Amino acid sequence: MADSKHKSHNQGKKSNGLSTAVDMIISQLRTMALVLKHTFTKADTVEYPEQKPYLAPRYRGRIVLTRDPDGEERCVGCNLCAAACPVDCIALQQTIDDDGRKRADFFRVNFSRCILCGFCEEACPTYAIQLTPDVELAEYDRQNLVYEKEHLLIKGVGKYPDYSFYRHSGIEVNIKGERKAKGDANQEKPPVDLKGLMP
Amino acid sequence: MVEILFKLLEMTIIIALLIPIAAMLVWVERRMIGIWQDRLGPNRVGPFGILQSLADLLKILGKEDWIPPFSDRIVFTIAPVIGAVCVLMSFAVIPFSPTIGVSDLNIGLLFFLAMASLAVYSVVLAGWASNSKYALLGGMRAAAQTVSYEVFMGLSVMGVVLLTGSFNLREIVLAQESGWLIQTQFLGFIIFLIAGIAESHRLPFDLPEAETELTAGFHTEYSGLKFALFFLGEYLSVTLISAMCVVLFFGGWLMPEPLDSWLPPLVWFILKILFFVFFFILLRTSLPRPRFDQLLIFGWKYMLPLALINLLATAALKLGGFYG
Numbered sequence: 445m446a447d448s449k450h451k452s453h454n455q456g457k458k459s460n461g462l463s464t465a466v467d468m469i470i471s472q473l474r475t476m477a478l479v480l481k482h483t484f485t486k487a488d489t490v491e492y493p494e495q496k497p498y499l500a501p502r503y504r505g506r507i508v509l510t511r512d513p514d515g516e517e518r519c520v521g522c523n524l525c526a527a528a529c530p531v532d533c534i535a536l537q538q539t540i541d542d543d544g545r546k547r548a549d550f551f552r553v554n555f556s557r558c559i560l561c562g563f564c565e566e567a568c569p570t571y572a573i574q575l576t577p578d579v580e581l582a583e584y585d586r587q588n589l590v591y592e593k594e595h596l597l598i599k600g601v602g603k604y605p606d607y608s609f610y611r612h613s614g615i616e617v618n619i620k621g622e623r624k625a626k627g628d629a630n631q632e633k634p635p636v637d638l639k640g641l642m643p
Numbered sequence: 644m645v646e647i648l649f650k651l652l653e654m655t656i657i658i659a660l661l662i663p664i665a666a667m668l669v670w671v672e673r674r675m676i677g678i679w680q681d682r683l684g685p686n687r688v689g690p691f692g693i694l695q696s697l698a699d700l701l702k703i704l705g706k707e708d709w710i711p712p713f714s715d716r717i718v719f720t721i722a723p724v725i726g727a728v729c730v731l732m733s734f735a736v737i738p739f740s741p742t743i744g745v746s747d748l749n750i751g752l753l754f755f756l757a758m759a760s761l762a763v764y765s766v767v768l769a770g771w772a773s774n775s776k777y778a779l780l781g782g783m784r785a786a787a788q789t790v791s792y793e794v795f796m797g798l799s800v801m802g803v804v805l806l807t808g809s810f811n812l813r814e815i816v817l818a819q820e821s822g823w824l825i826q827t828q829f830l831g832f833i834i835f836l837i838a839g840i841a842e843s844h845r846l847p848f849d850l851p852e853a854e855t856e857l858t859a860g861f862h863t864e865y866s867g868l869k870f871a872l873f874f875l876g877e878y879l880s881v882t883l884i885s886a887m888c889v890v891l892f893f894g895g896w897l898m899p900e901p902l903d904s905w906l907p908p909l910v911w912f913i914l915k916i917l918f919f920v921f922f923f924i925l926l927r928t929s930l931p932r933p934r935f936d937q938l939l940i941f942g943w944k945y946m947l948p949l950a951l952i953n954l955l956a957t958a959a960l961k962l963g964g965f966y967g
Contacts, residue, residue, distance in 0.1 A: 472930060479929035482679045489683045 501603070503577035504562045507553050509593065510574055510602035514620055517597065518572035518609060521548040525564035525573050533557035534564060543618040545610065551593040556586050570609040574602040654735075654745050661734060665878040666696040672878075672924050679928045700871065708867035711773065718772035723862075723869045726765030726876035730883055733758040737886050738813040740896045740909040751812040752804065755887060756797050759842050763789040765876065766844070766851055766861045773864040781860025784935060785851035788841055791942035792848075796838030798950035802831040802957040803891050816895030823894040830953040832892040834946055839884035841942070843877060846927040850935055885919030886912075 490497045499505070512518050521538030537549040564573045583589050601607070610617050614626050614635075627634035670685060670692060677684025686692040710716055736751035738744040748754050763785055770782015804810060806827060807818035815824075825832055841848040852860040862873045889895060893915055896908035903911070933941070 476925055476929045479679050480925060482681055485681055487678070487683045488681050491683070 499577035499579065501577060503579070504560045504565075504575040505577050505579040506555070506575070506581060507558065507560075507564065507591075507596065508574055508576050508598045508602065509548075509551060509572055509596045510598060510600060510604075512608035512610070513601055513606060514608060515599075516545070516610070516619075517547055518570045518607075519548050519551065520546040520570055520572070520609065521551075522546075522569060524567040524569060528563040528567035530561060530563060531557045531559055533559075544616050545618075548593060551596060553591045553596060554589065555581050555591060556589040571602065571604045571607050576602075650745070653743070657734065657739075657743075657745060658731060661731065661879065661882070662875065665875050665882060666700065667693075668878040668881065668920065669699065669874065670695045671920070672927070675921065675924045676928050679925070703867060703871045706867040708869065711775070711864050713774045714864060715772040715774065718768050719864075720869070722765050722769035722772055723865065723872035723876070724765075725768065726762055727872050727879065729758045729762035729765065730876050730879040733883050734879075734886075736812050737883075737890060738816055738895060739912055740907070743909060744813060747811060747813045750810045752800060752810045752815070752891075755812075755883075756793075756800075759796070759880075760789070760793055762842075762876070762880065763793075765873075769865070769873070770851075770861040773861070775864055777857045777859070777863040778861050781851040781853070781857050781863070784853075785844065785861060787935075787939060788844075788848065788850060788942075791939055792838045792841040792946075795834055795942065795947045795950035796842060798947070798954055799831045799834035799838060800891055801954050802828045805954070805957050805961055812890050812895075816890055816897060819894040819897055823892065823897075825892040828892060828953075828957070830949065831957070832888070834950050834953065835891065836884075836888060837946060839888065840923070840926065841938075843880035843884050843923075845877070845881060845923055847930040847932050848938065849932060850938060853932060855932075881920060881923050882916060885916045885923065888919050889915040 509517065509519050519536075521536055523536065523538065526532075526534040526536060533554040534552070535554075536551040538546055539549040540546050560575065560579075562575050565575050568574075581589065610619060610624070611630050612632075614629055614632055616626055617624055673695070674684035674686070674692065684692065685695040688694040688698045710719055733755050735745040736748050736754050738747070766785035766789075767782045770778045770780075770785065773779070773782075803815060803824055806824060807815045809815055809818065844851050850860075851857075852862070854860075857863070862870060865873060889912065896912040897903065898908075898911050906914075
């Protein structure tokens with residue numbers, strides 16, 4: 445069953461008539477045959493709510509705040525994530541605890557604004573803020589999309605199981621209740637006694 | 644008296660069946676296009692999504708039936724009705740089976756052509772009354788397209804009339820008992836099919852709508868139930884053109900010897916119609932839309948001469964006693 449327009453294509457270039465017309469008809473029929481063949485190909489559709497698509501571990505979804513291997517918060521409230529955020533969806537305030545650790549007093553991510561770009565994760569110097577492959581963020585109430593620190597904090601270490609900022613940094617803090625003095629950190633030497641350097 | 648009542652009942656049943664069928668076609672089309680594009684199509688509402696059209700209808704009933712303040716209110720309102728009514732009227736002359744059929748008009752074929760021509764008023768008036776650029780362009784295209792395709796649509800079926808010696812669709816079907824007319828009128832069939840596609844404004848000849856260029860063409864300003872009526876008209880006319888192809892060229896409800904006893908004639912008729920409906924959907928999925936001038940050139944410079952040649956050849960062969 446031949447179809448339409450084949451010949452009308454010829455008009456543009458004043459072509460050589462019958463053979464081109466036949467080519468056009470064949471081309472149209474071939475197109476239809478190729479489409480018809482797809483009756484028997486499997487649909488690519490993933491039927492979502494019942495069937496979940498595979499999301500890679502590094503997929504950029506919901507934001508979490510991770511803890512270091514000792515179970516302490518990694519976030520030091522440095523504000524770099526909030527500065528990097530292109531849509532200004534992160535708000536936080538830094539405090540310093542009695543044990544010398546810096547923490548976020550509050551940490552708020554507004555997921556109704558967040559575009560899941562992952563810039564915060566890239567900006568974070570302590571691997572605290574990380575994106576997870578969870579994308580099911582739908583809510584009936586917009587207000588429910590504002591996540592506070594207790595919603596964001598998870599128990600685990602996220603993508604970097606061994607990393608602990610305070611074990612590397614030369615800051616006096618308590619690790620597991622034990623005082624870690626300056627110079628005790630991994631790959632760190634004790635501080636130099638300036639007066640001992642006298643000739 | 645009883646006869647009239649019976650006739651009225653028959654009409655009511657046919658209309659009451661045709662409209663849901665046209666609605667179902669929307670679902671069938673979306674499903675089939677989905678399958679051909681390696682998707683699934685609507686499959687959520689009811690088993691296999693079969694109730695999708697019902698859901699769509701409920702949604703569309705809930706929409707605001709907005710008439711633009713800048714439009715011509717009366718014409719704007721009746722335009723979609725004309726389309727649906729004209730197509731429904733054409734079904735009056737279709738013989739569905741040896742016993743079913745509203746009217747055996749002795750000018751049935753002419754009646755169909757007349758109704759098909761009247762249906763264009765729906766599109767043109769809608770485009771005009773909307774008083775917007777897109778709608779006007781769509782209406783204008785519809786007018787030009789119909790004027791050009793109407794001509795050779797009529798000519799293409801004249802071969803059939805020549806061979807069967809009747810304008811009565813039932814007699815045309817009965818005349819095909821010895822063999823379907825597709826054997827002798829293949830060219831006529833192709834031309835009729837192309838004209839039919841253009842007539843029902845289906846892809847690849849949907850220039851009056853042309854979503855990509857004219858947003859929605861003649862029904863750009865329509866919403867709610869009126870919009871639904873346009874779609875009803877479109878899908879009814881797909882069914883109508885398919886039915887006419889079957890009646891004129893594929894022997895209506897008739898089937899060759901061993902097959903005809905397997906299923907009732909009405910079922911055969913419906914199956915044949917479905918085949919063409921699926922073909923229409925396949926066309927929509929696979930072929931791109933031509934440019935407007937290409938469409939007109941194709942109609943006037945190629946299809947019209949072809950239809951004339953077909954008519955002349957048929958007449959010559961008939962005169963020469965080739966068809967007995």
